[in-house]
Amino acid sequence: MPEASAKQEYLVGVDLGGTKILAGVFNQQLKCLGKVKTSTKALRGPDSVIDRIARCVEDAIDECDLKLEQVRGIGVGAPGAVDTASGKVIFAPNLPDWTDVPLKKILEKDLKLPVFLENDGNICTLGVHHVELDGKPKHMLGVFIGTGIGAGFILEGKLYSGFNKTAAEVGHMVLEVGGPKCGCGNRGCFEALAGRQAIYKKIQNAVKEGEKTVLTETLGQDLADLRSGDLRKALRRGDKLVERVIEEAAEYIGIGIANLVNLLSPEVIVLGGGVIDALEDEMMAIIVETAHDYALAGTDKGLEIIASKLGDDAGIYGAAVLAKRETK
Amino acid sequence: MPEASAKQEYLVGVDLGGTKILAGVFNQQLKCLGKVKTSTKALRGPDSVIDRIARCVEDAIDECDLKLEQVRGIGVGAPGAVDTASGKVIFAPNLPDWTDVPLKKILEKDLKLPVFLENDGNICTLGVHHVELDGKPKHMLGVFIGTGIGAGFILEGKLYSGFNKTAAEVGHMVLEVGGPKCGCGNRGCFEALAGRQAIYKKIQNAVKEGEKTVLTETLGQDLADLRSGDLRKALRRGDKLVERVIEEAAEYIGIGIANLVNLLSPEVIVLGGGVIDALEDEMMAIIVETAHDYALAGTDKGLEIIASKLGDDAGIYGAAVLAKRETK
Numbered sequence: 033m034p035e036a037s038a039k040q041e042y043l044v045g046v047d048l049g050g051t052k053i054l055a056g057v058f059n060q061q062l063k064c065l066g067k068v069k070t071s072t073k074a075l076r077g078p079d080s081v082i083d084r085i086a087r088c089v090e091d092a093i094d095e096c097d098l099k100l101e102q103v104r105g106i107g108v109g110a111p112g113a114v115d116t117a118s119g120k121v122i123f124a125p126n127l128p129d130w131t132d133v134p135l136k137k138i139l140e141k142d143l144k145l146p147v148f149l150e151n152d153g154n155i156c157t158l159g160v161h162h163v164e165l166d167g168k169p170k171h172m173l174g175v176f177i178g179t180g181i182g183a184g185f186i187l188e189g190k191l192y193s194g195f196n197k198t199a200a201e202v203g204h205m206v207l208e209v210g211g212p213k214c215g216c217g218n219r220g221c222f223e224a225l226a227g228r229q230a231i232y233k234k235i236q237n238a239v240k241e242g243e244k245t246v247l248t249e250t251l252g253q254d255l256a257d258l259r260s261g262d263l264r265k266a267l268r269r270g271d272k273l274v275e276r277v278i279e280e281a282a283e284y285i286g287i288g289i290a291n292l293v294n295l296l297s298p299e300v301i302v303l304g305g306g307v308i309d310a311l312e313d314e315m316m317a318i319i320v321e322t323a324h325d326y327a328l329a330g331t332d333k334g335l336e337i338i339a340s341k342l343g344d345d346a347g348i349y350g351a352a353v354l355a356k357r358e359t360k
Numbered sequence: 361m362p363e364a365s366a367k368q369e370y371l372v373g374v375d376l377g378g379t380k381i382l383a384g385v386f387n388q389q390l391k392c393l394g395k396v397k398t399s400t401k402a403l404r405g406p407d408s409v410i411d412r413i414a415r416c417v418e419d420a421i422d423e424c425d426l427k428l429e430q431v432r433g434i435g436v437g438a439p440g441a442v443d444t445a446s447g448k449v450i451f452a453p454n455l456p457d458w459t460d461v462p463l464k465k466i467l468e469k470d471l472k473l474p475v476f477l478e479n480d481g482n483i484c485t486l487g488v489h490h491v492e493l494d495g496k497p498k499h500m501l502g503v504f505i506g507t508g509i510g511a512g513f514i515l516e517g518k519l520y521s522g523f524n525k526t527a528a529e530v531g532h533m534v535l536e537v538g539g540p541k542c543g544c545g546n547r548g549c550f551e552a553l554a555g556r557q558a559i560y561k562k563i564q565n566a567v568k569e570g571e572k573t574v575l576t577e578t579l580g581q582d583l584a585d586l587r588s589g590d591l592r593k594a595l596r597r598g599d600k601l602v603e604r605v606i607e608e609a610a611e612y613i614g615i616g617i618a619n620l621v622n623l624l625s626p627e628v629i630v631l632g633g634g635v636i637d638a639l640e641d642e643m644m645a646i647i648v649e650t651a652h653d654y655a656l657a658g659t660d661k662g663l664e665i666i667a668s669k670l671g672d673d674a675g676i677y678g679a680a681v682l683a684k685r686e687t688k
Binding site for chain 2: 113122123134169170171187188192193194195196197198199200201202204205206207208209210213216218220225284289290291292294295296297298299325326328329330332333334335
């Protein structure tokens with residue numbers, strides 16, 4: 033591994049997702065100088081995906097008129113269980129065949145730069161904590177509502193990962209025993225009640241059962257190409273079905289948040305992810321009210337529940353924070 | 361406050377509960393030399409209860425043929441939210457009129473000895489961690505199933521209490537949205553599904569609806585004096601109703617435990633409390649199986665889920681550990 037020299041002053045943050053790879057280039061003040069997005073093509077398998085990560089990093093650096101040699105380190109957030117010490121992705125539900133993949137080792141060989149790996153929920157939380165909250169709250173939770181529900185916990189000022197390094201799997205906290213089936217095989221998980229797929233499925237099922245929605249006007253009866261943005265538009269047109277489903281999801285999110293408050297007594301909870309980014313105005317008030325309703329008296333004193341402003345960029349910011357810390 | 365001298369080598373641990381006060385005297389090796397139990401008489405209010413704590417401590421010391429002057433410090437576990445720094449009980453749901461009670465200050469004045477306060481779930485967890493597990497696991501959770509459900513979290517080797525010092529309120533984690541009403545005002549809390557009161561209520565309701573159980577033979581149709589020990593006896597006589605209710609409670613406990621595993625990735629979870637003490641043989645296998653079923657793959661690798669052997673004494677042991685640490 034090359035030693036960092038005075039010239040190597042830039043950092044790269046990578047957000048590896050099931051459908052897209054995002055790479056951002058940052059200076060030491062963690063200002064984003066430029067970013068590049070590419071599709072993951074997860075079905076092609078780990079080797080091909082790692083190639084695409086390397087190319088995405090190179091493209092982002094080139095986009096900023098920089099050279100690889102000017103980069104000090106690369107942080108990567110991966111969607112699954114990771115071993116941060118060895119830099120392996122142990123298991124990633126949305127990346128086929130990713131079992132014990134030595135991502136750090138391969139990328140370091142390809143790019144000749146130090147690479148640091150973290151779980152994506154943790155990395156987004158790190159980004160929000162450091163960039164949006166100036167690293168101040170000692171106890172902060174990040175909860176990201178997208179296709180699934182991910183999270184990261186900052187406890188006593190540090191990312192908490194626990195014995196198996198798998199902590200903060202909030203998406204599979206059971207909120208409703210016997211509730212809807214989840215991808216993990218259980219029933220009633222947070223993710224199966226309030227994740228994007230859960231929301232879509234509820235609307236699609238209601239349409240099948242004859243309920244009316246403006247969504248079918250543009251998307252047809254099967255609503256195959258539904259996106260979070262369509263839901264926002266439907267809400268603004270006063271669509272009753274979408275309104276009800278989004279309200280229910282926001283209530284479940286509020287209850288999930290309250291469980292975390294009762295268990296961990298955080299100072300700040302930051303919500304993010306595609307669903308929140310698209311529907312913040314429609315969901316946040318319900319989420320906050322429900323969370324305070326369900327939090328035990330005294331546990332939510334002074335608690336702030338806010339939506340992140342980093343949006344889709346929380347991951348690359350957090351990955352850059354990680355790279356900066358590890359190359360100091 | 362008197363300085364600790366060489367002669368002051370004993371410690372007292374107090375477990376203040378809603379119905380009883382237990383005080384134990386310990387040597388520096390945390391061997392229990394003797395203990396005394398008295399009723400709390402909570403309805404008489406804080407002043408009277410604190411008097412009773414002081415008397416219980418004096419009786420326990422006398423029982424061991426010791427004098428107050430030989431005691432180095434007193435640890436107290438209280439059933440509610442406590443401010444450990446000021447030594448105040450902020451709020452205790454099972455102790456009427458206990459709001460911002462300066463328990464440490466009053467007891468120190470009465471007994472002329474240093475007093476240290478902690479929440480009871482935390483103190484029991486500390487006792488189990490230190491005395492039963494030699495303080496080894498870095499990430500350990502204690503979950504105590506009694507009238508309510510209390511807990512304590514050892515994270516990164518230390519008791520975790522969070523921003524409002526209220527962490528580990530597992531009893532009010534919602535497991536079943538819209539489920540049975542809980543004392544806290546919400547529905548579907550862990551405690552309302554699997555605490556002692558929940559178990560009793562389920563059996564009593566079933567009897568009202570005409571179901572048969574051997575319990576009515578000795579306790580009458582209203583089952584007013586039901587105790588955990590009666591349930592064990594009924595199970596040994598093959599009582600189908602009690603068997604079903606206890607199985608259901610054990611499954612809920614398993615699901616609650618799995619939520620904690622998914623969120624906190626502990627190495628060891630220790631179960632205790634009156635319900636587990638009385639029904640360990642009948643419940644633990646179901647709890648352990650359900651918890652592993654619901655824990656996400658990878659989060660429960662190497663995880664141990666065990667029943668505490670300290671029983672009712674976890675609180676006084678933990679309180680003695682606290683007193684020892686604080687008077688070092």
